[in-house]
Amino acid sequence: MTRRWHDLCNGANERFKKTRMTLIITITLAFICSAETLPQDIAKILAKAYQLKFENEWVRVTKVHYGPREIIPEHAHTKFPVAYVYLNDSGPVIFRHKGWERPELTRPPTKAGSFRLSPTAAVGEIHEVENLADLPSDFLRVEFKTEPIDRKSLAGRFYREDYPANKNLQKVEFENRQIRITRSVCAPHNSLEVAASSSDPALLVILTAVRFRSTEGQNEVKQKTSDPGETIWIVNGQKQRLENPDDAPMELLRFDFKTSPVKPK
16 A cells, blocks of 8 residues: 555656646746847847847847857747848758748758848747858848838848949839838949938948948048948938948948837737
8 A cells, every 4th residue: 555655646746747847848938939038038048149239119130140060959039020131151051940830941052142031920930940051151130120011022032133343223122011122332432322211210231341431411430340240220311421432342231111110018
């Protein structure tokens, strides 16, 4: 009788441990999937892979680095629509998603200066990442924190094209009712004026390693040196002139935000 009672107690204890572990895992995943706390947690837990570069009420910009042959453990992202802006030529990367009908997706090799749009799953995204190449993969996650309109249209790959090296260029590459994305080039020893409308601010993403000067009104900003992935925020109604003193073009992507920031619930 004593042995039987001992076995019953041990069995109950094991069941309690399993139930407790299941509860801990459930609570942990629920916390990880929180859209409001997630980016800060990624920056702390996976600081080598994800660095928060810029954030305000309109946009969140995270610089991502996957080292050669690196495996990034399971983590979550928010449900905001996103643009992936590629900063280097890289190889294929596998994303293994949790809870998806097709859990494993392979991102093909990328080219510096190109970008991809994704509406992102309505419940966010949880995945593990494996870089299959001997090359690093460096890109920006540009998350749109504004009211979504035509969300499903935020999809597709947009490739960098050749352009005349001695001429300025401004070409709209994508537009819907939420966002406009323009590729801009400031030719060598030239200048480029950028201005935001009275209602819509803009984000500039620098795609090339450059030296440049920035002038706002009568106030000249000292010369800066920027690496690919640096950002410039242009507030409503602001005008800036970018001057390129180098022998190589200065290339940028411009994001104009046409809807208001999402109000916190």
